[in-house]
Amino acid sequence: MSRRDLVAVLTLVVVGGIMVLVVADMPAFGSLGPQYNVMYEKFTGRVVQETGAVNAVTGIILDYRAYDTLGETTVLLVAIMGTMAALGAGAVHPAAGAAAGRPLDSRILALVLRVVIPFTQLFGLFVIFNGHLSPGGGFAGGTIIGASLILGALVSNYRPGRRAEVRSEIVESASVGWYLLVGFAGLLAGKAFLSNAGVFPLGTPGMPFSGGMILLVSMAVGAKVASTMQTLFLGLVHGGIRHEREAER
């Protein structure tokens, strides 16, 4: 038994022991008593009144915690910046395209995905625009669209170029700007930054156009997440390809 294994086993025993003791002492899963999970009573009902969103989760992340969500999009932005800085964006070898398309250069896959991708993207848009009415929202929908973009990049004889990357980077920055603009609308109306009720019309809860700024912010988050996934994927592929080319030389 090497020293590493010993350290691993010791860590697992200590951490696992503490965790099991804590978890065993917790109230049973799904307890209903008045002392467990009382926060939900504060949210349900009030969320619909104050934010106009039927989906309480969306109402919380895009209204009560809209500032926090702005921070999350900033986290994504910083992740991209770090990734690109570490990979040295822009220095992609122009002849790297040949190596890229080869592994997935399948006619069947391309044909199937050409049919599947539009529906995937449509579903992603549905999830984004119904975030205040049904499960989903900007993050989930953006992930679906981002996955479809990655699938497309994988099968379409993909040639790493700067254009796709620059485009998704523009979308990414623009969506954060759009988010900020929506926030400043609150300031113009004499309310707090990113405030919803009283600045935007809340509409009738349960209708497609309700929830005030939630729809606007959801669009920003969706575009942001989709473009982030695409940029990260392209960046990682470029970094890997560059290495392959250097090894061949």
Add this chain to the structure above:
Amino acid sequence: MSDLVIPGNVPYFISVALLLIGLYAMVARRNLIKKIMGLNILSTSVFLFLIAVADKRGGAPPITVPGVDLYVNPLPHTLVLTGIVVALALTSFALVLVIKIYQEHGTLDADRLMKL
């Protein structure tokens, strides 16, 4: 301590097990990619734990419908979203560092990297 045998706490124990699997991968594996996979398993266990904590037996999803009184707690769900974003950012940056390490040293073995 008496709750240890009650199957009602099973989701919590599963998340602890996942956390330990992820931790083991992070500590004991020598391949850096496998360490990142362990990190992802670990963060997934945290998401599972938060979702499990939010549950109320028989509660509806937190989407307000007239006539339904009991909903699960929506707050942990929103915290999971934050966690997913952080995990994504962490994973992507870690993978980039792994690419860079491999480009520089030609190995992903943590032991060999330590000797450099």
